[in-house]
Amino acid sequence: MSQDSNSAHVVLEIDLTLEEARRRASVMEALEADWNPLEAMRGEEEAYDLLYSGLDERQQEIYDMLVAAEVLPRRRPGHAAA
Template identity: 55%
Template sequence: MIDRTSSDHHIFAFDLTEHETRRRTEVLAALGDAWNPLEVMEGEAAAERLLYSGLDAEQQATYDMLVAEGVLPASGQA
């Protein structure tokens, strides 16, 4: 049986807010001033369109099935 009133037990609390703030600051600093999140998202959308373009009939059927099952987002929803 564990005696919770024993002095052998210590409760620790960690506030990671300062650490998380510093981590986010360092990430943004590493990305630099030229980083443009909108441009990145547009590039990813263009890459996805290219990835799923030019599919043959069987590939298109597989893609449509995966979209219908919710495995892949519908075109334009990524």
């Protein structure tokens, strides 16, 4: 910690490298031994497919506006709301 001689502000610097390493180790420890990241990603894709499927006309308009505004990512072919 240091103080800027030209102002009353105090410069505070914190190195979070060790804390980030601890956080990552805790996450890995919490995961089950048979956790499969590819399977988890496939499950997320399936959830998005369900979430954005079967939209009525107004919902589809809103979805399209959100995609155009880049609030939601554009789904790749075969994964767009229908």
